[in-house]
Amino acid sequence: MNKPTLVVLAAGMASRYGSLKQVDGFGPHKETIIDYSIYDAVRAGFGKVVFVIREEFEEVMRNTFDEKLRGKIEVAYAFQNFDLRRFGIDRDIERAKPWGTAHAVMSAKDQVQENFCVINADDFYGFDAFDKMAQFLTKDVSDSNMALMGFQLGNTMSDYGYVSRGVCEVDAEGNMQSVTERTNIFYVKGEDGSTKIVFEEDGVQHELPFDTRVSMNFWGFTPHIFTVLQDLFPDFVAQNADNPKAEFFIPTIPDYMVKNNQADFKVIPTSSKWFGVTYKEDKPIVQESISELIKNGTYPAKLF
Template identity: 55%
Template sequence: MQPTLLILAAGMASRYGSLKQIQKFGPSGETIIDYSIYDAINAGFGKIVFIIRENFAAEFKEIFEPKLKGRVETDYVFQEMDAYIGDHQIPAERTKPWGTAHAILCAKNAINEPFAVINADDFYGTDAFVKAAEFLKNGCKPDVYSVIGYELGKTISEHGSVSRGVCEVNAAGNLAAINERTKIYKENDQIVYEDADGGKHPLDANTPVSMNFWAFDPSVFQLSQDLFNEFLDKNISNPKSEFFIPIVADEFIRRDKGLVKVIPTSSKWFGVTYKEDAPGVQASLNQLVANGEYPDNLWK
């Protein structure tokens, strides 16, 4: 069975200030998502599921359907605030969706096979998709998930702080713990993260981090539902609280449900956290095309 790729595109790009998921970066007007889908198809993924907000579904489909028709199966899932919340009441001050793990939960009825999850606005590289597909076809089980591990130093923005899932890896190459650090940046020659109290802590440039490229068995849906219920019980009244994928991965390990393999990749990650990142992304893509790693028109 071919694995599925779930693309998280429901975030409305608050820091970036526009719908960056559909901004054109490639030489023939390709978006970053186009490169991910191109790599995924070549690696053997059989279906693409987009998780988006319903209010920009038409615009989204108009961009992707003509390119992908006949190449790969597509499906669209909406992340809405009231999905899977049970009897909980949404507080009036809540304006943003519940986070990336809630987005996965919203895709529950669209996916029945092992699947990978990625962000829409990150460029992951061919090697990452090849390794993820290989794992999903041959190593993924209800008690074995994986995360693609990138080197922290290769994922920093020059234009502001970034959020990363910092991985602790055990001797067997499995995830021991993952901590979502929401404010990582370069200070002089040192990479640091800031905690909630403003304290600064150094991080090694080689530290493996998650760029939200995960590989899951469908068993993750039930676990996510259980954990989301617990999350809402505790956090419903905090309008900024988010239910992140690392919370699910961490609890999967902590509750002895199974293990998460950390699969290192040689791929260089890049993405658009800030508007100022855009020219660098464009230059990197042009370089990859010039090197012959991608055609100058992906869908010709």
Template identity: 60%
Template structure:
């Protein structure tokens, strides 16, 4: 059974200023998602599921259905504010969606095989998809999951702070701890994160989660249970977000599952800020010149 690619594409892109999930970056208007799916097909994935807001389904289908037809199975699922589907009867006010782990839950009825989940606006590179595909095909169990671990020094933006799940890894290559740091940036030759107004150092080589996670469908049950608790605990905190690293940390701390950190030397690039766009375009142009991708991706 081929693994499935689950793409987080329902975010509001508040810092970017527009729908970056379907913005064009390649020479023929290819989105970053196009390159991720191209790499996933090449790496052996058999299905792609888009997690989106329902009002954008026509836009996504117009962009992706025709070009992917016959290449990979596609499906669309919707992240929304309906809490009754999780047995929560109370209406809880929200200023923004509930976060990445809540978004992942939208795929629980569409995904029946080992899967990985990625961000729509991150460029991961073929090496990451190939390593994850191999893991999902040959190694994964309900108690052994994985992430692709990027070196934090290769994941920064030149135009502002970024959020990363900072990982501690043991001698066996398994993650012992994941800490979500919401304000990481370069300061001279150093890398720091800010918390409660204080700066703390980070090592260039430290692996971080770029939301490239490998799971079996068993993760959905735990995620739903934890989301119900999170929603109840944060019903008066309309900006609180239920992140995938929170689920990962719960599984690790409770000895439910280990997470293998699969290392990659790929340089991540992505679009957090509008100013990132020309950098991403130039990076893709260089990869095309190097022969990593054809100039017209789906020709």
């Protein structure tokens, strides 16, 4: 059986970060967050990585990754752009940015023939997540049984303000029933010194348990997902041709498949602690987190 492939969504412009964070250094030897993801993926048994990027990023991405990954994992590139004709849509639509994360996955179709995992370039997921996903993609996945990694909400929180998370409803068999985007999730300290997690809706606070499973855009698919995406994307474009902010997001696809009895999506539990970078101010926090993981022996000081 072929080793699974890792698809890294790295086409974002990082406007809030102020520079190309996909290649920014966070480790002691300027390791990127992607480097840590690939290091974990190689250990877990992935055989190939496909970077989904904008064409103008190609040179800097190749200069950053090709040499260090040579002989460790196969590397390929796919381009997310504004050309809709390759998806059978015979029209041009002027937009400031492409069509979102599911459109990015579609852009990797020609580079992916194996079962595959999709992740964000700027999120740190931890080895346990890659290991469990690799096992699922090797042993359990099928066109009617795919997966997402279910992080514990408490392992994805910020001490510095609100977060938004895709809160998963999971049935007794561990399958996703729905993913609901919850905004304004934050910590609240009680008078007794205890801490709880709540989300606010219509001025009312609702508590969420620490171990609530949330999606952090870490998905496991078979190549069949490309057929589903191709079926749904033209209608999405037709309905949103005049909405420059409309985006074709990954979670809407599993949600559609589950509700139409096309597939189950297993919510794979992980104890990994997630952290990510959105703003420049996040960088020292991420660097400190990585430093602690090196100190406790989780990662070597120099990855490659």
